[in-house]
Amino acid sequence: MRIRVNGRTLEVEAPTLERLIEELGFGEQTIATAVNQAFVRGKDRGETLLCEDDSVEIVTPRQGG
């Protein structure tokens, strides 16, 4: 399945957002997620099914003004 993750197009096997995060190596990192510009809570990632051409955002804390 082809999806966009943080602006890059990737071929992935993961059927859910949770599996995608594992597949990409985020492990236990502190992250937050959105799919198609809609926030997805951490506890909902396991039930969030991914579809072809979905756009996923995975973000972490960063310096800001």
Add this chain to the structure above:
Amino acid sequence: MSKPDDLVVYDARLSSRFLLGTARYPSPAILAEAIRAGGVEIVTVSLRREAGGSRAGESFWRLIRELGVRVLPNTAGCRTAKEAVATAQMARELFGTSWIKLEVIGEEDTLQPDVFGLVEAARILCDDGFSVFPYTTEDLVVAERLLDVGCRVLMPWAAPIGSGRGINNLFGLRALRAHFPGTPLIVDAGLGAPSQAAAVMELGFDAALLNTAVARARDPVVMARAFALAIEAGRAAHLSGLMEPRDMAAPSTPVLGRAFDDGCEA
């Protein structure tokens, strides 16, 4: 017992009126030292894309947590209300706070807020339980709308973000302060020198948020201290009552009894 001049914003009572951004410092250690030197109690943070396994965000977040300061996440870079709302929701989960510095940028050259998107996003986020700190202009009508939708703090700019120009529209900021005497007003952007921070505090603004002017100083730690002193001085001056400017001179030394006077007072 809390000090009588504490700043109260949403659920927080703060003794410092100096908010500091965490971006663009030479190193994490200098950032930490600047926060300490300025006596800062609130720092702004952001969230950004990261590749799996990078862990750059983890180390930054650990540093901030160890400093024991409150974090005010921002939605910097968002161009629409939808982006800003989703970013705020991600920030709430990431940082564990319902505080959000809401930015919806409408114009590239000035990074001027898109005030229409700002009010729309503020309404959604206030309804969702966020404590919204909206980055706005000095526009009185926009300010009124932001308060109407549930904001309890406003963050007007002094000048465009990162410009260091100081107060661009003195009349506008004075009018804003006068129209909303009971609302905490935190000047957010465009301050480049401690004297400019003192000036906004003298006008009666409640606090000032700095980033670039501190982070890009030759010595950010000393500059943080300089801004802290200026903000404290400006606040004290505002509370103690500034004199009204006059067009003509008024002698400060009493004239009565001056030697060589033609009069005959003893």
